[in-house]
Amino acid sequence: METPTPRCDVLDKMTRLSRSIRVVAKIRGFADLEAGPANWASLIKPRGEESDAVTVSFGGNEQTSSRKESYKLDYCYEQNEGNDIIFEKEVKPLIQGVFDGLNATIIAFGARGSGKTHVIQGSDKEPGLALLSVVEILSRVEEIGRSISVSVYEIAQDHVYDLLDPKRSTVTILKDGQGIIQLKGLSQVPVKSISEFEKFYLAGNNSCKPMQKIASECTHRSHKGLIVHISSTSETIPSSKMNFVDLAGYVDARRKSSEGLNLIESTKVNNSIYALHNVVNALNANENHVPYRESKLTRMLQDSLGGKSRILMLTCLNPSFCQDSMYMMSLASRSCQAVNRTVPETAKKVKSSAKPMVLSSHKSQLSGNVSTSRKPQTHFSIKKAKGMTSAIKGRRKLFDEASHSTKSKISEKASSSSDIATAIGPSVQQEASSSSDIALAIDSSVQKEVFSPLGSINPQETIVLDKEQAQKNQVAEENHGEVTPAINNSLMLSFAEESQNIDKENCNSLVNKDVSPPISSQILKVSENFKSMMSTPLCLEFPPIDDTLPKVQALTDVEEPKTPVQSIGMSSRCEVGDKNNPWEIFNMLGTEVKKSYVQNYLQLLNSGSKEQLKSLKGIGEKRASSILKLRDESPEPFKELDDLKALNLSSKQITKMMKLGVGDIFS
Numbered sequence: 049m050e051t052p053t054p055r056c057d058v059l060d061k062m063t064r065l066s067r068s069i070r071v072v073a074k075i076r077g078f079a080d081l082e083a084g085p086a087n088w089a090s091l092i093k094p095r096g097e098e099s100d101a102v103t104v105s106f107g108g109n110e111q112t113s114s115r116k117e118s119y120k121l122d123y124c125y126e127q128n129e130g131n132d133i134i135f136e137k138e139v140k141p142l143i144q145g146v147f148d149g150l151n152a153t154i155i156a157f158g159a160r161g162s163g164k165t166h167v168i169q170g171s172d173k174e175p176g177l178a179l180l181s182v183v184e185i186l187s188r189v190e191e192i193g194r195s196i197s198v199s200v201y202e203i204a205q206d207h208v209y210d211l212l213d214p215k216r217s218t219v220t221i222l223k224d225g226q227g228i229i230q231l232k233g234l235s236q237v238p239v240k241s242i243s244e245f246e247k248f249y250l251a252g253n254n255s256c257k258p259m260q261k262i263a264s265e266c267t268h269r270s271h272k273g274l275i276v277h278i279s280s281t282s283e284t285i286p287s288s289k290m291n292f293v294d295l296a297g298y299v300d301a302r303r304k305s306s307e308g309l310n311l312i313e314s315t316k317v318n319n320s321i322y323a324l325h326n327v328v329n330a331l332n333a334n335e336n337h338v339p340y341r342e343s344k345l346t347r348m349l350q351d352s353l354g355g356k357s358r359i360l361m362l363t364c365l366n367p368s369f370c371q372d373s374m375y376m377m378s379l380a381s382r383s384c385q386a387v388n389r390t391v392p393e394t395a396k397k398v399k400s401s402a403k404p405m406v407l408s409s410h411k412s413q414l415s416g417n418v419s420t421s422r423k424p425q426t427h428f429s430i431k432k433a434k435g436m437t438s439a440i441k442g443r444r445k446l447f448d449e450a451s452h453s454t455k456s457k458i459s460e461k462a463s464s465s466s467d468i469a470t471a472i473g474p475s476v477q478q479e480a481s482s483s484s485d486i487a488l489a490i491d492s493s494v495q496k497e498v499f500s501p502l503g504s505i506n507p508q509e510t511i512v513l514d515k516e517q518a519q520k521n522q523v524a525e526e527n528h529g530e531v532t533p534a535i536n537n538s539l540m541l542s543f544a545e546e547s548q549n550i551d552k553e554n555c556n557s558l559v560n561k562d563v564s565p566p567i568s569s570q571i572l573k574v575s576e577n578f579k580s581m582m583s584t585p586l587c588l589e590f591p592p593i594d595d596t597l598p599k600v601q602a603l604t605d606v607e608e609p610k611t612p613v614q615s616i617g618m619s620s621r622c623e624v625g626d627k628n629n630p631w632e633i634f635n636m637l638g639t640e641v642k643k644s645y646v647q648n649y650l651q652l653l654n655s656g657s658k659e660q661l662k663s664l665k666g667i668g669e670k671r672a673s674s675i676l677k678l679r680d681e682s683p684e685p686f687k688e689l690d691d692l693k694a695l696n697l698s699s700k701q702i703t704k705m706m707k708l709g710v711g712d713i714f715s
């Protein structure tokens with residue numbers, strides 16, 4: 049007699065089937081010669097719940113990272129759980145959908161060497177999800193008289209290549225009159241048996257990296273994809289396809305250890321990973337605009353990501369400590385948390401030009417962990433706060449120490465539950481020692497956080513660290529500390545949920561004479577309205593420091609929220625140590641001003657006309673031409689000051705250029 053399926057299994061299955069995007073992780077098993085601390089990731093699986101969601105925690109010991117990061121996902125497969133288990137639990141339900149005419153996409157992503165290829169393509173010891181799926185699909189098509197064909201492609205440096213064509217010709221992505229994506233130049237080969245499939249897909253037996261073998265002359269990093277097309281003879285059920293994507297491994301190209309990698313290639317790979325997550329997040333949030341056009345991959349997969357398609361995002365995790373893995377996990381968790389979240393109407397009106405995730409947004413992503421999350425909070429914007437320039441007056445060493453200012457961080461301890469958190473920059477945390485402190489925040493990543501509904505995951509976090517931890521973290525985060533270049537003029541005041549007892553006096557004590565009067569009046573305004581907007585972070589946007597600086601595109605593009613409760617998110621915050629210490633506040637402002645200047649400068653380099661470039665001190669005809677040339681190769685070649693070294697500039701020269709530029713503002 050058939051055993052009845054337990055109720056929670058049925059519920060699990062139903063949840064999986066009813067949700068169009070599922071985000072899971074797989075911790076890679078150790079390879080034969082590999083050894084290391086296996087316990088850097090631990091799982092918390094809540095029992096007795098309908099969902100099988102898990103929390104994955106990293107770090108917390110000296111071997112790994114000093115800070116414990118936790119991320120919530122739909123599920124996480126452990127080291128001993130093989131591809132067959134993932135197939136049964138995750139992929140089989142998708143195959144059923146494919147036979148009902150729904151496209152499906154399985155995407156493996158993660159840091160380098162995290163086991164993406166192993167899980168999608170498999171090895172000679174263990175079949176991957178693609179092979180297991182084709183076995184299942186073939187057995188079904190035989191029964192119902194349908195047929196399948198396959199396409200295999202590679203995306204390298206923003207070009208799509210047909211891997212079934214010996215010449216590896218380029219594939220063009222077109223949209224036909226009915227809005228259906230056509231992949232011109234991509235071969236589609238009929239497959240009737242597993243051996244035929246293996247011949248095409250694996251292109252050689254006993255290969256762990258089959259498609260790399262096909263493209264053996266290429267040592268570059270690339271995304272690899274397989275499409276299984278399933279024909280339909282029925283008028284009611286359309287043809288459908290199943291996509292398997294093995295993304296290129298993520299590497300933070302700015303880390304010292306990644307020197308030697310092709311920077312432009314890395315940037316492109318990473319940008320397409322972000323683009324994919326942006327699409328997934330936009331789909332999750334049911335946004336009006338889904339940014340498919342941001343990358344070749346998302347454009348190619350458009351009809352297999354949107355609509356009624358089902359997506360499995362498979363985050364592959366290295367078995368031992370890997371900072372890049374943690375970052376990938378934070379992206380995954382963010383996508384997972386975006387599921388089923390309602391989107392405020394104003395947020396839906398956001399223009400897509402405000403990219404929610406960009407290369408330099410690591411820190412804010414990393415802060416997206418569940419261990420720090422509380423109830424959602426909101427922001428509102430007050431424009432036309434003036435007087436920012438007063439905050440930078442007299443700041444002589446603007447570019448002297450930590451000239452590459454986006455990396456500067458301070459982390460200290462917050463000790464009171466009734467503090468109002470104040471943050472300057474995405475990675476600054478300072479000590480708040482007394483109750484009812486007010487915290488002042490400038491967050492350059494506010495663009496994506498405030499104006500994207502996808503950024504609403506972690507507005508409310510306060511990561512509390514002690515000094516020692518903070519110092520350790522500073523090293524670990526060095527590579528992820530940069531801020532998004534887009535918005536630099538926003539000053540955020542974030543109110544922690546507990547801070548209900550703020551009064552005017554407390555507010556005044558922070559807003560001393562070294563903070564410009566307009567800021568102080570805004571803070572007071574907040575204080576007065578505080579009761580009504582308790583637990584509501586407040587975002588103050590400041591105009592550019594100087595009219596000569598380029599205006600921030602996203603702010604002008606985005607429709608202004610009309611009520612104080614629409615926007616969301618802040619990546620991190622800093623709790624002010626001594627609310628009466630004007631020097632401390634002044635210093636923090638200076639740091640942020642510096643950041644702001646640098647980011648606007650880089651933005652100008654990335655988008656200004658030749659004439660505009662030449663108007664900058666230190667940039668003449670030759671350098672302007674070099675910049676334009678670099679922009680041809682990568683639309684955003686300058687993400688931090690160090691990138692200016694591509695113009696044959698030394699660190700000293702770069703600092704000098706910045707100083708000259710700042711000097712101009714006051715001349």
Ligand SMILES: Nc1ncnc2c1ncn2[C@@H]1O[C@H](COP(=O)(O)OP(=O)(O)OP(=O)(O)O)[C@@H](O)[C@H]1O
Nearest residue numbers: 076077078079159160161162163164165166296297
């Ligand atoms: N589950 C596993 N058990 C044992 N070894 C594994 C497992 N998964 C991957 N490996 C091994 O780990 C190494 C890296 O795996 P793999 O090539 O799949 O990673 P990747 O993420 O695709 O790498 P890249 O980012 O370079 O493409 C390989 O030697 C592979 O054989």
